[in-house]
Amino acid sequence: MPIRKFAVPSSEAEIPDFLNAIVLxxxxxxxxxxxxxxxxxxxALGVTLVYSVLRFANFAHGDLMAFGTAxxxxxxxxxxxxxxxxxxxxxxILALPLGMIITCLLALGTDRFVYRFYRHQxxxxxxxxxxxxxxxxxxxxxxxxxxxxxxxxxxxxxRFIVTVIGFREATGLDQGLALRTSQVLTVIVMVLxxxxxxxxxxxxxxxKSMRAYSxxxxxxxxxxxxxxRVVLVTWMLAASLATIAGVLYGLDKSFRPFxxxxxxxxxxxxxxxxxxxxxxxxVAGGFIIAFSEVALTYAWRGFLTxxxxxxxxxxxxVQILSVEYKFAVSFLILVIVLLVRPTGIIRGRVF
Amino acid sequence: MSRIARPLALYAxxxxxxxxxxxxxxxxxxxxxxxxALISAIMTLGVNIQWGYGGLxxxxxxxxxxxxxxxxxxxxxxxxxxxxxxxxxxxxxxxxAILGTIGAxxxxxxxxxxxxxxxxxxxxxxxxxxxxxxxxxxxxxxIEAINPSIQGYLGGLGLPVLVAWPVGGLFAAGAAYLVxxxxxxxxxxxxxxxxxxxxEIILAILKNENWLTRGxxxxxxxxxxIPSERTFQTIGWVSELGHSFGLSPAMTAAIANxxxxxxxxxxxxxxxxxxxxxxxxxxxxxxxxxxxDNQDAAEAMGKDVTxxxxxxxVLGSAVVGIAGAMLVTLDGQFTPTAYTPLRYxxxxxxxxxxxxxxxxxxxxxxxxxxxxxxxxAEPIGxxxxxxxxxxxxxxxxxxxxxxxxxxxxxxxxxxxxxLCLRFAPRGLIPERRxxxxxxxxxx
Numbered sequence: 001m002p003i004r005k006f007a008v009p010s011s012e013a014e015i016p017d018f019l020n021a022i023v024l025x026x027x028x029x030x031x032x033x034x035x036x037x038x039x040x041x042x043x044a045l046g047v048t049l050v051y052s053v054l055r056f057a058n059f060a061h062g063d064l065m066a067f068g069t070a071x072x073x074x075x076x077x078x079x080x081x082x083x084x085x086x087x088x089x090x091x092x093i094l095a096l097p098l099g100m101i102i103t104c105l106l107a108l109g110t111d112r113f114v115y116r117f118y119r120h121q122x123x124x125x126x127x128x129x130x131x132x133x134x135x136x137x138x139x140x141x142x143x144x145x146x147x148x149x150x151x152x153x154x155x156x157x158x159r160f161i162v163t164v165i166g167f168r169e170a171t172g173l174d175q176g177l178a179l180r181t182s183q184v185l186t187v188i189v190m191v192l193x194x195x196x197x198x199x200x201x202x203x204x205x206x207x208k209s210m211r212a213y214s215x216x217x218x219x220x221x222x223x224x225x226x227x228x229r230v231v232l233v234t235w236m237l238a239a240s241l242a243t244i245a246g247v248l249y250g251l252d253k254s255f256r257p258f259x260x261x262x263x264x265x266x267x268x269x270x271x272x273x274x275x276x277x278x279x280x281x282x283v284a285g286g287f288i289i290a291f292s293e294v295a296l297t298y299a300w301r302g303f304l305t306x307x308x309x310x311x312x313x314x315x316x317x318v319q320i321l322s323v324e325y326k327f328a329v330s331f332l333i334l335v336i337v338l339l340v341r342p343t344g345i346i347r348g349r350v351f
Numbered sequence: 352m353s354r355i356a357r358p359l360a361l362y363a364x365x366x367x368x369x370x371x372x373x374x375x376x377x378x379x380x381x382x383x384x385x386x387x388a389l390i391s392a393i394m395t396l397g398v399n400i401q402w403g404y405g406g407l408x409x410x411x412x413x414x415x416x417x418x419x420x421x422x423x424x425x426x427x428x429x430x431x432x433x434x435x436x437x438x439x440x441x442x443x444x445x446x447x448a449i450l451g452t453i454g455a456x457x458x459x460x461x462x463x464x465x466x467x468x469x470x471x472x473x474x475x476x477x478x479x480x481x482x483x484x485x486x487x488x489x490x491x492x493x494i495e496a497i498n499p500s501i502q503g504y505l506g507g508l509g510l511p512v513l514v515a516w517p518v519g520g521l522f523a524a525g526a527a528y529l530v531x532x533x534x535x536x537x538x539x540x541x542x543x544x545x546x547x548x549x550x551e552i553i554l555a556i557l558k559n560e561n562w563l564t565r566g567x568x569x570x571x572x573x574x575x576x577i578p579s580e581r582t583f584q585t586i587g588w589v590s591e592l593g594h595s596f597g598l599s600p601a602m603t604a605a606i607a608n609x610x611x612x613x614x615x616x617x618x619x620x621x622x623x624x625x626x627x628x629x630x631x632x633x634x635x636x637x638x639x640x641x642x643x644d645n646q647d648a649a650e651a652m653g654k655d656v657t658x659x660x661x662x663x664x665v666l667g668s669a670v671v672g673i674a675g676a677m678l679v680t681l682d683g684q685f686t687p688t689a690y691t692p693l694r695y696x697x698x699x700x701x702x703x704x705x706x707x708x709x710x711x712x713x714x715x716x717x718x719x720x721x722x723x724x725x726x727x728a729e730p731i732g733x734x735x736x737x738x739x740x741x742x743x744x745x746x747x748x749x750x751x752x753x754x755x756x757x758x759x760x761x762x763x764x765x766x767x768x769x770l771c772l773r774f775a776p777r778g779l780i781p782e783r784r785x786x787x788x789x790x791x792x793x794x
């Protein structure tokens with residue numbers, strides 16, 4: 001196959017080389033940040049749902065994600081043992097519904113034996129937060145009992161849709177572009193799931209009663225809404241979203257229980273940036289956090305080499321923050337939002 | 352009467368548990384547990400000041416403890432002159448850049464309004480940050496190149512390590528002031544999330560800024576305030592005293608060394624406890640409780656709630672910082688990777704809740720009980736797993752159970768926290784009720 005040349009390789013380039021620059025940007029910023037943003041959005045959606053209906057910041061959400069992922073991985077192994085697969089898609093997609101069911105059962109059990117008591121007591125939010133720390137410990141221990149603390153990769157099937165070499169050969173560009181199956185899958189699943197959740201909240205009877213309950217609990221109770229049912233549905237949604245987010249994150253990167261505690265911070269930041277209790281804001285917040293994180297920790301030198309004339313190219317990496325500080329980005333955005341607009345980007349009533 | 356009898360009994364039980372370790376296992380182990388329990392108790396006191404007095408949830412204790420630990424490095428380690436020569440100028444310029452940025456930001460904010468103000472401030476800070484990096488990056492490279500296997504950082508001031516303890520408190524207080532300024536006065540859980548974030552950032556800085564802390568290469572050999580075990584072996588009367596109890600010289604020295612730390616820590620704990628109790632029983636303490644119990648009413652009475660919260664948050668964090676410096680002093684080394692949120696944030700919370708939030712004596716007791724449990728969870732977990740595994744045939748499940756013994760710790764901590772919140776929310780030693788609601792004492 002003849003290699004067509006769209007652009008002169010940059011080493012000989014006299015003129016700025018925009019196409020390579022765009023591909024570079026897509027490969028190292030846009031694609032990873034979109035996938036990461038979708039994962040954060042799903043996580044933040046779960047946090048925000050719990051916040052708006054049960055009215056507390058759930059510190060156990062990260063470990064709920066870890067548990068859901070661990071359960072799914074165990075089922076993946078089981079399926080792999082049986083030879084069941086969904087090739088070229090990862091087996092995890094097949095195992096995901098079962099993982100979600102298990103996680104839902106765990107969340108409902110937790111609510112029955114832990115949270116319900118405080119709900120009936122009408123305890124202040126901060127007590128719920130404290131309780132969720134206890135639950136976090138238990139989930140953490142459960143996950144470790146189930147699967148240990150090691151790094152697990154469970155991505156199988158066709159790993160790439162577009163490979164770097166394939167892309168280079170097809171386009172003749174200097175810069176390669178890789179598109180992983182897990183990344184595309186993440187975005188598709190995220191779009192489907194958030195659409196379904198928004199439709200559910202907007203159009204179904206249960207969704208409407210959830211909104212009513214979160215808007216004004218007493219009024220909702222007066223008008224005959226069954227609070228137990230609302231809470232039940234909320235936990236099922238939160239647990240399912242946590243499992244989906246966790247599995248997609250694990251497919252994209254790898255599964256280690258501790259990292260799921262760490263992404264609690266970007267998830268909280270996404271929920272607050274979007275206006276805590278606002279489902280749409282949570283999704284938007286997830287993408288804002290992800291894009292800022294990737295853009296601020298990316299070394300822009302390569303990109304600038306393509307678009308600037310050679311004598312203007314900076315000597316340094318043009319990296320604003322080193323990758324180790326990626327969590328600082330979520331925190332910075334959080335601080336800015338708290339200072340400038342504590343209600344988040346989307347104002348108004350919860351939901 | 353039971354107000355004194357109950358705590359006394361609980362403390363006696365705790366003491367006998369530690370003494371039991373001394374008799375059964377060894378006295379050095381018992382003293383090591385005591386030393387760490389004393390430090391935990393000080394941290395717990397700090398958190399109790401925030402939670403018990405003010406109702407503030409600090410989810411970043413680990414960060415404040417680590418800041419205290421840095422103080423021990425920066426105060427007590429000898430300075431590395433070569434590093435200062437290599438990178439001092441640029442570092443000074445970077446510092447000036449930070450000051451300049453702050454000045455410029457204040458100036459810009461004075462001249463702009465509304466939405467433009469936000470953007471102008473952000474832009475000024477970003478520009479200042481870039482200028483700072485222009486100086487900091489070469490400084491950091493030059494410093495890290497100096498004798499990297501044992502130095503590669505600036506060193507400290509070479510002062511006595513005890514000076515680091517109040518300095519650690521100051522560091523933590525400074526960080527707490529900044530976080531509190533941003534997150535207090537908003538919804539209660541925002542502080543929790545903001546502290547979670549600041550802790551994550553402090554830890555990231557300590558792990559990665561090698562010129563300051565050597566990062567993951569750790570700083571070892573921090574000067575000790577108590578003579579080392581080897582020095583104690585050379586002191587005649589100590590060995591003789593040990594001999595009269597039938598102890599070998601090495602054992603005597605080990606005990607003397609740990610006992611020295613224990614006394615030092617006890618002194619600090621006693622002082623902080625005394626101050627905390629004084630504060631609690633002063634008009635200030637009553638005001639804090641009033642704010643905690645009914646914020647709106649206190650506000651209506653003219654109390655500046657946000658300011659008081661900031662005050663109590665800074666004070667509590669300072670105490671945690673002091674404890675963090677003491678911890679590094681005890682270890683004699685600074686290991687940034689050792690600071691995990693589970694161990695230093697959430698376990699401290701279990702201590703506060705179990706001990707009795709709002710009651711300082713309870714908080715101290717909680718520190719002891721939970722630390723003891725934490726230490727004992729490992730042998731108990733191994734025992735349990737071994738006993739359980741014995742019932743099973745050799746195979747996958749058996750080895751899995753043996754492997755999962757260490758995971759008993761988080762499970763136990765979670766159970767203690769949940770059971771305590773559910774069935775004894777006021778803790779082992781409940782908070783004393785305010786005198787006005789207590790029945791007048793007959794007699």
